[in-house]
Amino acid sequence: MIFSTYQFIFLFLPITFAVYFALNHFKQHSVAKIWLVVCSLYFYGQGSPDFFPFFLASITGNYIIGSTMSRLEGEQSLQKKLLLALGLAGNIGLLGYYKYTDFFIENYNLITGSDYALKHIVLPIGISFFTFQLIAFLVDSYRGETKQYDFVNYLLFITFFPQLIVGPIIHHGEIVPQFENRENLKINYDNLAKGLFLFSIGCAKKILLADPMTTNAQEFFNNVTANSDLLLTWFSSIEYTISYYFDLSGYADMAIGLGWMFNIAIPQNFDSPYKARNFQDYWRRWHMTLSRFLSNYIFRSVYKKDCKWRNYYIATMVTFFVSGFWHGAGWTFVVWGLINGFFVCAASWMKRRNLKFPFFIAFPLTALGVILVRVLFVSNTFTDAWNVYLGMVNFSSLGTTVSEALSSVWHFIIWHKSSGLRLLIGIIICWFLPNSKTMTEKFKANIWTVLYAAVLMLLCIMQMNKVVQFLYFQF
């Protein structure tokens, strides 16, 4: 089940919301929490029924290990280490089996010349996200940074449906206390209005902008050929870059909006990333909760001050290697991660030397870099990516004379007028308008905001018959 469906909006959400707050109203707080867990599990089970028993076993197993570690004293560090290793191996093993089995078989076949059949295992929805949350829980339990959570609160932290399948990646420390806060158990009309407002914006980003752009661009990237047309290549690459942002940030807005409806503040995930001046800045604004996780649990594990082999650059490259591999089981993703890491290191190197491009160079240069690395991310193979890069400089596809080139451009504009207009609107939103966080912070209940939100929501509902799956479902 995804947020932008009739099933979710007209059945799941109203029923879950009404029963949850009704139970709380009658002081059945524990039952209300259990209700929310059950609904969240149903939400998950709809999308990944085959994996559901393993999901239940995994979260229960992690709770047992985490709680046991929390109870152990400092002198029992060996037991703690063993438990941590067991928990990490279990989580990484499960993720590895579902996500990377075919990748390893392919590479093993390639190296050894063997011919083992691929398994084609269906990736359980959200496994990459909740695995990170579970790992964070285990590591913090090992570090003694968790308290003894009640099992229902722990279940809510993992399964709370707004964030369960595509993030934002939440931290137990910021979520569990909110579920324990009695003030959050009754309907808060301020939060509800804010939640509806943000949910409408997120839904519009997804349905009105991301879906049509993604469909367009993927048509191109799924059929990349040699001698790709220059204009189409650039158009599709920019279109995918923009649509990718709207898809992810749209989902995040909807998740955060849903969180507000239940009086739970879910952390922000995007902060106008395409306004970044360099790649370091970009990764501070893009998928912020993933960056936070990688920074806390990968970068900090590798980085050691004054250690030559564990310096900032090495730690950054390792972190981005993990990030690339997490994003997809393929070498294109790994290389994508490493290139991003390289650009972040370059930005950091420049900063340390007080080297700075002027804004009018830094801004377009970063945007260009983002588009070029996104090509690698979306391409099915290196050959496809290479063909796209060649297409970007395939000036012969415009014609042999200036008038032919102008005619090609003109025909391209005519042919792509509606998708071009959509893309232009998308670019304007990304570069010049306030992001949804700012809009929510400045939210005022007046006729304009209600008209804006209701009309956006209505337009989305009118388009909901052809919703495209969220891009991050594949990760």
Add this chain to the structure above:
Amino acid sequence: MKKKVWISIFFIILFAGIAGYMGLNYAVDPLGYFTVKKGTELYDADQYARAIKSQYVHEHADTIQGAVIGGSKSGVLSTELLSQYTRKNYYNFYVTMGNFADYLTYSTYLLENTDISELTLHLSSFEVRSYNRENRSSNYKIPAIVNGNSWDRFTELLSYLMSDLSTVAETIADGNAQDTWAAANELSTGERIWFKEDAAFEKNPEKATKSRVLGKLEQNLKKAFNGSANSFPAFDDNIAALRKIKALCDDHGVTLKVVIGASFIGERDTFECERYYSYLSQIVDITDVWLFDDFNDVNLNPYNFVNRNHYSNAVADLIVNTMYGKDSHEGFGVYLTSDNIYAYLDQRRADFQRYKEEFETTGTIALQGMEDESYIPRF
């Protein structure tokens, strides 16, 4: 404004808008769902044909003994001719935007709900581009009549009351009422009738052919001979689906006939390449095939086509007549088996090379005209 008031207004606008939109959908009926429910014999083929035909088959199951399954090209295969030659009452269950996911779905539906003893599966070559219609159409779901219960039918009704905004807007902009005749279906035979295209051709063949068939010819030929068709995302899924259809037919004791229809040379950029030849050989591994989509002179004559992607009724009749040995046109149609497929593919490669050289030398391909024998008269 108080937050409670804000929330109330939000929902009032939302539900009023939804109610109005449902009314608009019912009136405009962009997918033909309500029009057909009201009862009609002719309807736009691009609308809700899958459900309408499924409903028809459901109601006439005991009268249907043979069926055509295929994409939009196969809509012109004459059920009258097929019935005459096979002595079975044929139904043309073609669907627009043909793809193997639909062929498998509706073959299964026909096999399980009728007593057909023969199934003619028509392939349009174009299926290699996409296994199903997801992301290509606003209405790709399998109709509730095919595989659903009463709850599914209810949700289907709701979904047609909430057809997406762009479809409604396009229908209003196109003027739905006038265009119903653009590519209508005859419900009782399932066949496609090219009212608009045939009328334009009869009035001015040159103009109709130039605008509908020959547009962007050189660009498409350039792509075809540059090998731009090499990416076939649906290759494996299609082959797997064909195997399933064949197995289902065998299980039900039904004869499966596979035919690959005629294809204008200007359409080759979508499939003509080595990978397609490999695809053909895999199809022939599963079952014998009547093939008409190669470099024969019928395919080099634009007057045999109503538009770039669809051949005329006359060509369709020639295909059926050829399959049943009642007529022939030299070089048009080859019956492929595992014995002759590789020799055939060698010949096709040589033809491709020959035309490629011609294109590289002259910048185009010499096409046939209406005065030529390769033109199959339409009227």
